[in-house]
Amino acid sequence: MSLEKVTKEIFIEILEVLDKKLQDNKLELTLNIYGGTVMMACFDARPATKDVDALFDTSPIIDNILVEIAETFNLDKNWINQDIREPLRHIKNENLKEVYTFKSLKVLAPSAEQMLAMKILSARPEPYRDFNDAEYLIEFLGIETLEEVLNIFNNYVGRKYLQERQKVFLNYVGKDLNKSWKEFSI
Known part of the structure; x- marks a missing residue:
């Protein structure tokens, strides 16, 4: 059975593992997070989120890394998705701030x-x-x-x-x- 919710603590662990895997593959990634993930990770407005809404550049290596993370943390295969693309097409001004910085990973989130x-x-x-x-x-x-x-x-x-x-x-x-x-x- 998959983990049904991602808490802030698990999310940070996931980011640390993602950063390590990016380093191992000599890759860098910027992850723009949205939705419930932002409400949980940046505002502490909820204890957990069911998935991670994000935008990021992908590649076969990054896709494999994300599958490995899903397996490691017992997450649903769609634990991270880019479904936010549709609502974002209506946003005329993005106001993203860096909220987490690792060696090979940057995480950005929208302003309140x-x-x-x-x-x-x-x-x-x-x-x-x-x-x-x-x-x-x-x-x-x-x-x-x-x-x-x-x-x-x-x-x-x-x-x-x-x-x-x-x-x-x-x-x-x-x-x-x-x-x-x-x-x-x-």
Whole structure:
């Protein structure tokens, strides 16, 4: 049976093993992480994630390394995926910061503002954690007004992507956080 969740501690172990395997193969890699991995590893907003959403250059050697890591840590074969490519095509500004540095591996993650914009864009229902993550990020950033949220969304995504789903999502977030921002009429 595969490990169902990756904790921050396991994630760091995985990165250390990945770095060692990259060194052994005289390779360097930059891993851009997103989603639940960022919420777990950078914000400590959740204890674990089910997979690692990331962008990275791949090759047959890197693919083999990732399979070896899956076997070593008893992870699902899709423990790391690049499914984030689709939502990222809507991001007009990336704001990535280096969050982990090893000898042959760099790990970059989006800013809290970019993560908030991405969570609003996704606005998926449970069991996805977009709602909880957006609330966490709004509190983390000290945001009080809907206009602040919309400015962040516009900066990273653009208001043309603020559709009915995102408006309903923001209405619920505002209510849940007891914010006094004006609701969208849908």
